[in-house]
Amino acid sequence: MEIYFTDPDLIEADAHELAAHYALRRRMPFILMDDGSYDVNLNKFFRSLPTTGVKSTKSWEAYAYDLLTWARFLSHHRLKTVWSATREDIDAYHAARCSGDLTQRVQGRTWNRNVAGLQKFYKWAELQSLVKDPFDYTISTGNIMYSRRRSFVRNAAMDKVAKKHDVKYLTMPKYYVFRNTGIMGREADTTDGESRIRNSRRNSAFADSIVTTGMRLTEVASVSRFELPTIASDIKIKSIPMELGSMTAKGAKSRRIWWPKRVLRDIEQYIRVERQIAVKVGRDSDFGIKYPVRCSSTTANGITLFEKKRAVPWSRLTVEERNNCLMVDKLGTPLEPLSLWLTEKGHPCSVENWSSIFDRASLRVSNQIDVTVSPHTLRHTYAVEMLPLLIRKRFGSMDLGWLNENVYERISGDPLDILRRLLGHASITSTFIYLNCIEHAREIISDASSELAEAASLAVVSLDG
Secondary structure, three states, rough: OEEEEOHHHHHHHHHHHHHHHOOOOOOOOOEEEEOEOOHHHHHHHHHHHHHHOOOHHHHHHHHHHHHHHHHHHHHHHOOOOHOOHHHHHHHHHHHHHHHHHHOOOOHHHHHHHHHHHHHHHHHHHOOOOOOOOOOEEEEEEEOOHHOEEEEEEEEEOOOOOOOOOOOOOOOOHHHHHHHHHHHHOOOOOOOOOOOOOOOOOHHHHHHHHHHHHOOOHHHHHHHHOOOOOOOOOOOOOOOEEEOOOOOHHHOOOOOOOEHHHHHHHHHHHHHHHHHHHHHHHHHHHHHHHOOOOEEEOOOEEEEEEEOOOEEEHHHHOOHHHHHHHEOOOOOEOOOEEOOOOOOOOOOOOOOOHHEEEEEHHHHHOOOOOOOOOOOHHHHHHHHHHHHHHHHHHHHHOOOOOHHOOOHHHHHHHHHHHHHHHHOOOOOOOHOHHHHHHHHHHHHHHHHOOOHHHHHHHHHHHHHHH
């Protein structure tokens, strides 16, 4: 069995109608059996992913490899297919994978991710009346905020893994060292010296964008040049909102992010200097875009396709489509990519480009910072710095009439929920990790509880007197 990926441009002309009928999308995976046959139902699962909340091509690929590994194990070691698997087969698969007998030994978290992928497949197949789900499930209850309890359905095949609280982040002083020395190449402890790294304006604006908005790597990397909000003239406004495109966000969940005006000004400077040079260089190679989506105009709401004269909102554009979008003139001649971030050759920067840039920057400051900094490290930095600010703001707006026995949970609860929405977390349990890595936030909460309790006691004494 092998995995292949759909490329519509390689499909013969007379098969395009058939491909459209079966909703074959670019980079959509499919599996062929050892004899070259095509299991219609198995591959139908992959085509269902975009309509079940899985929009990312990388996620499609992850599901495909999870299913392929499982199918190969069943075929070679259990002499059966995915359609006849039982709970005993799952137990055997766990023993093989987690002991290292089948492939390289996997850890608990990797195993749980594999199980989650297979669970999605079998839940879908069961709804299609194709097979009975071989997994067993248990129901447990747990506490959530404000002492409420909630029931959870858990796959019994999941391993119990200790929660990780070792969130990697930078303090702001260390971030400035990383930004100025690692990203921009300035001398240590210097903020206004000459940058010795190419594309330093682009790279520093990119890093600042993450650390001040909390966006994920794919989210900030896919922002369009024409999607950015304009800088407000009102000097009192420090940050400007922008709706993040749902197709670029995890789980296709759009949210509002806030761009600091300072960061937007730095991005404008990058656009005027480095990006403009990159655009001139890229015209000779059509900006390295093999399958361009040509656009005749853009607005705050979206783009207008050149060929079809049809408007498409920003929220409908996937990461891949954004990287392939080209602004053209009336004759269809390419003018520039819609991507904000361009390489020196004028090509849209990929996620891999940014990972390499951050790796090199981390190496430059390895003697000053003991953390290998990735874009996700800066997202954690945003969360760790933002939470105490939200807690202080919440504490400052509280009154004594709100004081009750759940003061600790209430002081921390609302800021956590705000942070959850800013980060785009589906569940607040994902946001709780930041309380465990910021001692000063817990000190603020403790002080707030004590001060409120003391104030309440004084108020009671005053009334009694």
